[in-house]
Amino acid sequence: MIIIMLGAPGTGKGTVSGMLSNELNIPQVSTGDIFRKHINEHTELGELAEKYISKGQLVPDDVTIDLVKDRLQQQDVQSGVILDGFPRTVKQAEALDNMLENMNKNVSMTINLTTPEKELIERIVNRRQCPNCKASYNLVLNPPKKENICDKCGHELTKRKDDNKDTFKDRLKTYFNQTSPLVDYYEKQNKLYSALVSQSINKMGKDVTKDVVEYIKKNHIT
Numbered sequence: 001m002i003i004i005m006l007g008a009p010g011t012g013k014g015t016v017s018g019m020l021s022n023e024l025n026i027p028q029v030s031t032g033d034i035f036r037k038h039i040n041e042h043t044e045l046g047e048l049a050e051k052y053i054s055k056g057q058l059v060p061d062d063v064t065i066d067l068v069k070d071r072l073q074q075q076d077v078q079s080g081v082i083l084d085g086f087p088r089t090v091k092q093a094e095a096l097d098n099m100l101e102n103m104n105k106n107v108s109m110t111i112n113l114t115t116p117e118k119e120l121i122e123r124i125v126n127r128r129q130c131p132n133c134k135a136s137y138n139l140v141l142n143p144p145k146k147e148n149i150c151d152k153c154g155h156e157l158t159k160r161k162d163d164n165k166d167t168f169k170d171r172l173k174t175y176f177n178q179t180s181p182l183v184d185y186y187e188k189q190n191k192l193y194s195a196l197v198s199q200s201i202n203k204m205g206k207d208v209t210k211d212v213v214e215y216i217k218k219n220h221i222t
């Protein structure tokens with residue numbers, strides 16, 4: 001099963017991917033997490049990626065496509081994967097279709113998360129992450145029990161450098177210009193599942209995850 005997560009920054013792609021990964025027992029692959037790991041380890045790729053990430057821009061397609069091509073060869077993703085944050089351009093989506101065709105596989109479904117814009121910024125500035133176990137918190141909606149400490153593993157929480165108001169504006173612009181055309185791309189392939197994630201209707205990531213799991217079972221998606 002190959003699931004793609006689409007959505008603007010702050011819609012909760014990472015949260016829903018993590019929950020789906022547990023429910024469906026397939027790994028989550030986040031290109032953003034891979035880039036951040038390279039940045040922390042000061043690799044050449046990390047240095048390159050940081051230039052783009054810090055400005056809210058996308059890392060160039062050729063670099064990102066090669067990275068995913070390698071990752072999809074690895075053993076742990078052979079029976080399924082949740083792609084969290086890839087593809088982000090039509091060129092990446094076409095490259096993914098080609099890669100999968102060569103592996104006799106195809107995209108099972110694309111989950112498109114939408115959230116009202118005014119909620120997005122609140123979520124981004126209040127987001128904290130555990131660098132150790134990847135658990136995600138929101139200081140208002142889902143705070144850790146002990147200030148700045150992960151409930152699950154006790155590690156200190158961190159805030160992403162690009163989770164600030166200015167970079168968020170650029171990330172949102174990038175999303176609308178370069179990534180949102182993918183909604184059409186997957187709709188035309190009949191692979192789009194859209195869900196609204198919003199406090200205003202009391203529908204959060206865990207509710208969407210439950211709906212998606214039911215949808216997968218009902219429609220025998222593999």
Ligand code: AMP
Nearest residue numbers: 031032052053057058059064085086088
């Ligand atoms: P994310 O953790 O998914 O929010 O990604 C953080 C940042 O990493 C993005 O704002 C981009 O700069 C970069 N990035 C992640 N995935 C991709 C991708 N598929 N293509 C290009 N850049 C990406």
